[in-house]
Amino acid sequence: MAVDKALVILGAEFRQFLNGSVGTGARRSKVRKLLKSWGGYVFLLAIAIFIGRGVYKFAAGMNVALADYPDIARLIWVNLLSAASLTVFIMLFMTGVSVVYQSLYEAGDVKFLLGTPAPVGAVVGAKLVMSLVTNMFAILPFLYPVWVGFGAASHAPASFYFLVLLSQALAAAMFTSFVALVVMVIMRYVSSPKMRQVILVGSLVIGFMIFAATQAFSAAMSRNNGLSFEDIARIAQGVNLGKAAWLPHVWMLKTALLTMPGYGYSVWTSLLPLAAAAALISWAAIALSARAFVGGWTHAKETAPSARGKASSSRRAGRTIINRLQGAGWAIFARDLTMLFRQPVMWYGVLVSIVASAFFVFNISGAGNPALIRDMVVVIFTMMAAVSTGQFAGLAISLDGEGLWLMKSAPISPSTYYLAKLAFATAPGVAVLAVLFVGVSFVESVPQHPLYVSIPVGLAVLSVLSALSVMSDAIKPNFNVRLSSTGSQKQKDPGKAMLTTFGSQIGSVALGAVFAFPTYYSRIGWFSGWTDATARAVSLGLLAVLAVVAHAVAARVSIKRIRILFGGGLD
């Protein structure tokens, strides 16, 4: 019965998705809407093909090079694919938590559904399935092609591709249900909203830290440069899959390789524990939901009137960050930041980025080329800052949501609005960057640029990425997107969030490559005669020019779009 109800809810969710993507109007407008909505997905598909092709070429080359050493080849592949499996969980930790939280506690239809005769388990089950699908969409375009590339180069049987998909789906199901369990328990049994936020974020970050701490492989690999096959084999043996057999990503790896000739893993140590764990945790989450899931928490009072009486609440309200300074630009900036800080899972992404960066520093400390590490610290930290805040930067304008009427009806100039949104998009990343750079400056074993170089470069790159994110949002805003914090008709837009996050990654890598030019210029024939100082001057100069041009373009396009938006031209 509950399954029937869950299927009905899922059917409605799927219908909504179709209506949103394909449209319900006339054929011509349907086609236009289809092209617009699916443009992002086509782009993701192009990225997937690019990744798959790259891995295929790499794998084919490696298979040829190691044709005479099949055992070593297998060991290397097992470890590389283990890292790919691990990445599934890292990506889920980065983006999946907010998906689950929002799906259960911020969806506009939860209260309505709980008011129908559908059992709570059916509602939660349906929401979990939708979260799972969203999480799958977030990881598949980037990670499935890795396996496809490997499989194609290694002449894998057809079942391999299905098993890879199955293993990733089971891993995502396990993760989604586990997070739902944690979130439901905290939301149900912790009464104070602020304490809920702290415990929720804290427990998830600790979960991520424990998870990351169990992964010694990347540290071991990065501490060894110029490895011989024997070294790789030794390291691979060190990461004994037998000892690590209890780790979910190892179950994933073995499941994917079940039918691959030459690997010979047992279903008892792969698919079975993975499927059993996914089923058990999912069942536990749905079973718990009947006791722990209460809709409408998002509308709970975040600040209760004090016990001293209610009469003069507004008198005591006084100064807020919003009216600390005067002017529309400050008001919009401060309002967006206030709303962002009140998003329960906002801090999670930031903290996970900081923890992940700490692991990166740990992995690279005391080894390798100091010049390269110096530049990599800047590039990686900037990338982590951009990714951790990219999801907000890419929604800077959409954040106004159904409250856009106020922005439109108030006397705000488009340029003021744009600058406020740019400041908002950049500010959280700036905070993350500052913490990372200042923090690492105390770790003497890590080669690094002085703060007067790293911070301005990081800020320049971050502000460019933020400006481009705001521009993309100005070009195609989605005022029904989640995190809008206004109204009740919130929706997901995984395509938009993914594109922004991935775009931030690509942008930070591209600009990072410009900054790191002095570490590789000598290998390029044209520049081999240059000195390090010349190369550094050129890289910094080029970075400055790119930053100015990107800002100019982003500002011009965004302000033009905002002017049209405010005038109702996009209605």
Add this chain to the structure above:
Amino acid sequence: MITAQGLTKRYGDVLAVDNVDLQVNAGEIFGFLGPNGAGKTTTINMLIGITAPTAGVVRLGGVDVARQPERAKSIVGYVPDQPNVYEKLTAWEFLMFVANLYGMDRARAEHRARQLLEMFELSDRAREQTGGFSHGMRQKVVIAAALLHEPKILFMDEPTVGLDPRSARMVKDILRELAHEGVTVFMTTHVLEIAERMCDRIGIIQKGKLLTVGTMDDLRAAAAAKGAVAGAEGAAGATLEDLFLELTGGADYAEVSRYLEG
């Protein structure tokens, strides 16, 4: 104070508002009525410059909305049909935010906000996030925000929806007082009794076309001329509801009545 000439809005093949001409004077309460989907909200949105008209010109206080939108908007207060406020902001923060958008001096903004919160009986909830507010409370917050900067023109789209009778009465009193002070009020409502009692003039729109504009007497005359309310004598005693139903399709209503009466 409000002038619209040839105001037209077309969405693809649908003509939402068709060549509307309007003039609303300072200190006047103008009621804008029409059935659901008639084009009321679209018209209001065009008047305040948040929807671009396909054709036509709008002037607010003599300022062309299309040419100088920020100047025009600075004298306007707007209450939309849905009280969508930022759920993660408290009522106080929301009002301070709006005050800053309109460039109000901080001391004046805080004073006005306290006054309005007190007036709408929201003082004790000022520090709560509006996400926990009922529809009516949000509506009060939005009305307070519209009045905060003491606008010269007030656009209100269904201002009394969701309000309890006491608050609705208060809003009506406030609007009368504001009009008395010279503020122009342009409001839509489905509560015809409110329009009949409060509005100096009423405009009725249907299928995007402005059917008629005038005082209650003008409307009665128009209805009588149309021969709809049983001649001039019938029209004299007709309520706005009678006139509205006749002008906008009373035959349909009569059909429904007959059905309900069995």
